[in-house]
Amino acid sequence: MEAEARALGFCAFGVASALPDEARTARLESWLAEGMHGTMGWMEERAHHRRSPQGLWSEARSVIALGMSYAPAADPLRLADEGQVGRISTYAQGADYHDTVKKALKNLARWMVSEGAKQGLGEVGVKVFTDTAPVMEKPLAAAAGLGWQGKHTNVVSREHGSWLFLGEIYTTLDLPLSTPARDRCGSCRACQDACPTDAFPAPYRLDARRCISYLTIEHKGPVPEDMRAGLGNRIYGCDDCLAVCPWNKFAATAHTMKAFLPRAELTAPDLADLLTLDDAGFRKLFSGSPIKRIGRDRFVRNCLYAAGNSGRTALLEQVKPLLADPDEGVADAARWAMARLQIPSSQT
Template sequence: MAGGRSGVADLRGPGLLSGADVRAALSREAQALGFDCIGVTTPDAISVAAKHFRDFLDAGAHGDMDWLARDPERRADPRGLWPDVRSVIMLGVNYGPDEDPLDILKQRARGAISVYAQGDDYHDVIKKRLKALARWLVATANCEVKVFVDTAAVMEKPLAQASGLGWQGKHTNLVSREFGSWLFLGAIFTTLELPREEAEADHCGSCQACLDICPTAAFPAPYKLDARRCISYLTIEHKRPIPHEFRKAIGNRIYGCDDCLAVCPWNKFAQEGRETKLAARGELRAPELTELVRLDDAAFRARFTKSPVKRIGRDRFIRNVLIASGNSGEAALAVEAERLLSDASPLVRGAAVWALAQLVDRRRFDALASQMMAAETDADVRSEWEIGARLP
C-alpha cells in the first residue's frame, strides 16, 4: 500500500460483493476497528459548503494557512481530487475528554494543551484504522479506494454533515447528537456505489454559547470563523510573533483552544464509547510552565514524540509558553524569561521580552533593555523592547 504525508492510499482488489450488500457489513467492520460512527454520501453533496469556503478565502480569514488556498476547486468537489470517486465514506472517532477542559485555565502556572493534542497524533491513529477498513473493503467488494485523514484537500466537516454524522455548528466544527463537538474525522473515497445517508439537520437552535465564550471574538457571525483571531490558529499555525492584541486573552493556552468546543451542550453525550487508545498522556494534561520553558530542541522533541504538538517546532512552542508565562504572574517564570533573552531564535527572544514586561518592575525591565538592545539585530525583537518600555 502506498501512503505518505498526504494521508492518501491507493488500494485495489478482486472483490466478492458490491453495492448495497456491503453497507451493513461495512458498519460492523468499522465498529470493530474502533470507529464510533460511519456515514456515506456522494461526491456532489457539498456545493453549498464549497461556496462558503470560497467566501472564507476571499475574506483572507485563513491567515497564514496558504495550503488552504491552494487548489480550492479540489476542495470544493471530491471529484477534483479523484475523478473516479462514486461514494464518500465518512468515519468518526470520539475523543471526548474525561474532565472539563476549561478547568486548567484557572491554573495559570500550568499550560493548557488542546484535548485533541494530549494523546498520540490522531493522524497516525486514525490513518491506521482507515487503511485497515479500506483493505477490508477492497477484499470484500469490487472497488478502488483512497484514504484521507485531515492532511489532504478534503472538506471533511461538510462531507460528514452530508453523510449524517453531525452538523457544522455555529463554531464551524462538527457537532454530533451522540458525541458532541468531540469527533476526529477520516474519509474513504471509493468507486463503489453505496446507498447514501440523509444529511444531518442543524440542531444548534438559538444557542450561541460557543460564540459567546471565545476569548478573542474570532466569530464575526454564527457559522463564520476568522482564523486570524482564533487562539488555535495563533498558537499552532501562525509562524510570527503573536499580535499584541491577543496575548492577554490567550491566558495559559500553549497549544490550541477548546473553549468553543467545551461549552457545547451536546457534549453531555460524548463520553460513551470513548476509545482508550486516544486517551490523554499524563504529562500533557496540565504541564508546569516552569518545566516547559526550559526545553531545548532535543528535549522538546523527546517530550512530544508521537504528539501533534511536535509539528510546530520548539521555537513556536516556547513562544507560546512565554506568552502564558507573562500571563501567569509567577516570579519564577521571570527568571526563565530572562535567560531566554539570549536564545538563538528571535521568535523566542521577542516573546521573552513581552513576558518580562508583564512580570518584572519597570526598573528591572529598563536595565535589561539597556543591556540587551545594543546587541539585538532583529527588528521584531527590538520592537518588543520599545513597546515594553512604553508600558506603565
C-alpha cells in the same frame, strides 16, 4: 461495512455523495476571498481540490465519512485560572490521532477491496484521508449524517458532542447515501460567547486569524500583541468553544480510543519546566504527539505568552535567559513576558 468500521474503533459512520455541491463550494470561496484562512496558504493553493471530492479524484462516486471519539473525562476548562501550568488542547494530550485514524481507515479500505472481490464487484477503488489532505471534512461529515456544523464551525454530534476525529474513504462504489444531519444549535450561542479572542465574526463563520488554535499552532513568528493576553495559559490549541457546547453532555467517554487517553505529563504541564526545553528535550517530551510538528521554537514562544499572562513573577527566572534566544519569535515573546511580569498585577 458499518459493523466493520465500528469493530475498527469508529463510533460514527455515514455516506455522502462525491459530486460537487454548489453551496459548499460557495462558502469555501467566500471564506478564502475574505482572507480568513490567514497564512494557511495551502488552503487557497489547493482550493480546486478542496471544492469537491471529485475535484481531488475524478473517479470518486461516494464518500464514507467516519468519526472516532476523543471525549475527555475531565473538564477541559478546569485549568483556566491555574497560571503556573500550560493548557494543551484535549486532542493533543494523547497519541497523534493522524496515525490512529489513518491506520483504521486503511484497514477498512482493505476490507472493502477484499469484500468487493468476493462479491464480484470488480476492482474497488479507494483512497483514505484524515486531516492532512485537501478534503472538506466537516461539510462532508454533515452531509453523511455524522453531525452538523455548529456555530463554532466544528462538527457536533447528538451522540458524541464536539469530540470527533474525522476520516474519509473516497471510493468508486455507488453506495446508498445517508440522511444529512439537521442543525440543532437553535438559539444557543455558548461557543460564540466563550471565544476569548472573538474569532467568530458571525455564527457558523470562523476567522482563523483570531483563533487561538491557529495562533498557537499554524501562525509562525510573533503573535499580534493585541491577541496575546487572550491566549491566557493556552500553549497548544484551544478547547473553549468545543467544551461549552451543551451537546457534550451526551458524549460518553466509553467510546474514547485508548490511544487518545491523555498522557499524565501533558494534562497540566508546569510552565517553569517547559520554558527550559531545548530542541532535544522538546522532541523527547512530544515524541508520538501531534505537538511535535510545530517545533520547539513555536512551542516555547507559546509558553512565554502563557508566562506573561500568569502573573507569576517566579517565572522570571526561566523567562530571562530566553531574551537571548536565537529565534526572534522566542526572544520577542520573552521581552513581552518580562515586561508583563515586572508590572504590578493591578496594572496588567
